[in-house]
Amino acid sequence: MQSPGDASVLTVSQLTRQIKRMLEQEFVEVWVSGEISNYVKHSSGHHYFTIKDDKAEMPCTLWKRTAAGINVSLKDGMKVLIFGDINVYELRGRYQLNVAWVIPEGVGQLEIRFRELKERLLKEGLFDESLKRPLPPYPNTIGIVTSPTGAAIRDMINVITRRMPSCRIILCPVAVQGPGAEAEIVDGIRMLNEYGDIDLMIVGRGGGSLEDLWAFNEEIVARAIRDSRIPIISAVGHEVDFTISDFAADLRAPTPSAAAELAVPDRAEVLNRLDAYEGRFGRALRSQLENKRTRLESASSSYFLRRPENIISNQKQLVDELSSRLSGALDLILERTVSGLSVLEEKLTALSPKGVLQRGYAVCRNYPDLTVIRDAGKIRPGETISIELWRGALRGTVDEVDSD
Amino acid sequence: MAANGISCHNVMTKVKDEKEQTFEELLENLERNVTSLESGEVPLEEALRLFEEGMKLSKVLRSRLVKAEEKIRKLVKSSDGALELRSLDGKAVEEDSDDDEEYD
Numbered sequence: 001m002q003s004p005g006d007a008s009v010l011t012v013s014q015l016t017r018q019i020k021r022m023l024e025q026e027f028v029e030v031w032v033s034g035e036i037s038n039y040v041k042h043s044s045g046h047h048y049f050t051i052k053d054d055k056a057e058m059p060c061t062l063w064k065r066t067a068a069g070i071n072v073s074l075k076d077g078m079k080v081l082i083f084g085d086i087n088v089y090e091l092r093g094r095y096q097l098n099v100a101w102v103i104p105e106g107v108g109q110l111e112i113r114f115r116e117l118k119e120r121l122l123k124e125g126l127f128d129e130s131l132k133r134p135l136p137p138y139p140n141t142i143g144i145v146t147s148p149t150g151a152a153i154r155d156m157i158n159v160i161t162r163r164m165p166s167c168r169i170i171l172c173p174v175a176v177q178g179p180g181a182e183a184e185i186v187d188g189i190r191m192l193n194e195y196g197d198i199d200l201m202i203v204g205r206g207g208g209s210l211e212d213l214w215a216f217n218e219e220i221v222a223r224a225i226r227d228s229r230i231p232i233i234s235a236v237g238h239e240v241d242f243t244i245s246d247f248a249a250d251l252r253a254p255t256p257s258a259a260a261e262l263a264v265p266d267r268a269e270v271l272n273r274l275d276a277y278e279g280r281f282g283r284a285l286r287s288q289l290e291n292k293r294t295r296l297e298s299a300s301s302s303y304f305l306r307r308p309e310n311i312i313s314n315q316k317q318l319v320d321e322l323s324s325r326l327s328g329a330l331d332l333i334l335e336r337t338v339s340g341l342s343v344l345e346e347k348l349t350a351l352s353p354k355g356v357l358q359r360g361y362a363v364c365r366n367y368p369d370l371t372v373i374r375d376a377g378k379i380r381p382g383e384t385i386s387i388e389l390w391r392g393a394l395r396g397t398v399d400e401v402d403s404d
Numbered sequence: 405m406a407a408n409g410i411s412c413h414n415v416m417t418k419v420k421d422e423k424e425q426t427f428e429e430l431l432e433n434l435e436r437n438v439t440s441l442e443s444g445e446v447p448l449e450e451a452l453r454l455f456e457e458g459m460k461l462s463k464v465l466r467s468r469l470v471k472a473e474e475k476i477r478k479l480v481k482s483s484d485g486a487l488e489l490r491s492l493d494g495k496a497v498e499e500d501s502d503d504d505e506e507y508d
Contacts, residue, residue: 284455292448
């Protein structure tokens with residue numbers, strides 16, 4: 001070997017820097033699978049460990065700030081997928097993997113299965129918006145497919161019975177995780193369909209890891225949801241958890257409690273609505289009666305020469321009778337209405353002459369003495385009359401009289 | 405909601421089948437009655453009938469809302485494969501099919 005000239009001799013630092021530059025340019029954003037060993041969490045908050053397979057190993061660093069964003073607790077023996085960059089630590093002359101993301105290996109496979117299934121069912125049209133059914137606004141009976149123990153069923157029962165105590169709940173108890181859970185969920189959905197007398201179904205469970213929620217990512221569960229005759233709300237895990245079941249269901253609720261809120265209306269609101277209807281009924285009937293009375297009164301003054309008086313008397317009697325039955329009904333309504341006072345105010349307004357005028361009636365008077373005109377036969381063409389309206393009054397000359 | 409085969413226009417049918425009607429169907433009848441009454445274009449006798457029927461519907465709806473009984477059941481498959489309702493603690497219960505409709 002030839003002795004080198006001075007110019008071609010590198011210092012350790014120089015060589016290391018060249019190696020660093022080469023490695024760090026070449027190995028950016030790599031995925032590595034392997035098993036964790038020699039795991040240490042330093043008091044500084046940084047994590048150090050080795051990732052290895054049966055033939056090689058590589059030191060890894062996971063900085064405190066990165067670790068905070070990774071929701072996985074690492075331990076020796078764990079099989080993981082690591083995403084990161086190769087970094088050369090010049091001081092010790094070693095290269096290491098600077099970790100940006102860690103996925104436990106099993107989960108990585110689940111995530112891949114999730115994406116593939118979602119893609120396939122989406123293409124098939126199982127998630128089409130056109131398949132989503134509207135939920136019944138006032139369900140009488142709600143079926144729930146979930147675990148009989150745990151917070152989810154408790155929360156749902158609490159919310160439903162608080163909002164709508166008259167709603168029936170039929171629980172189909174199933175395992176929601178572990179082997180066979182998906183088959184039990186499918187069975188539960190079918191049993192409630194077979195039972196029949198159910199307006200709406202909630203299928204779900206409380207929060208958990210991706211593995212815990214996995215049954216709701218199984219194809220048979222998604223298909224059972226889509227095949228259900230009864231509309232289904234899915235409620236799996238927390239807000240951030242999306243499952244295949246959620247895409248297949250008629251509606252996705254972020255949590256079981258939220259599903260219960262979506263399932264039933266609040267009774268107090270519905271009762272308020274009934275109050276409002278009853279008020280409208282009372283007002284509408286009163287205005288009808290007043291309307292008829294006014295017409296009857298004007299008829300009784302102008303028709304009496306042609307018509308037998310008794311017809312009109314009978315009609316008047318009918319109106320009087322109806323009025324008294326109405327006031328009985330109105331008393332009931334008033335008792336019920338929370339805002340009884342405002343209704344009373346409206347009642348008074350409606351009964352005053354101004355109230356009648358507001359609805360379009362007018363009072364016709366002689367001018368200038370302002371006596372009320374009830375009979376067209378008493379007026380001759382050319383006379384001046386005054387007409388009082390809801391707002392303001394009109395004055396004019398009579399062109400023609402039809403005293404009929 | 406779609407009509408369940410009951411004619412919406414036939415008043416007699418509507419009243420007769422009240423117990424089989426869903427809450428939203430009854431509520432729709434109520435809405436229809438109040439709108440007709442408010443239109444002011446019905447004869448007096450009809451107006452009164454609409455009013456009385458509306459008040460009755462409202463009463464029925466109220467009673468459906470306030471009835472509260474032991475309403476939580478679980479559905480299980482018995483050994484012969486038949487579906488049956490049990491209380492949550494597993495006891496057999498009478499099928500309470502009639503308690504839904506007693507609101508008078």
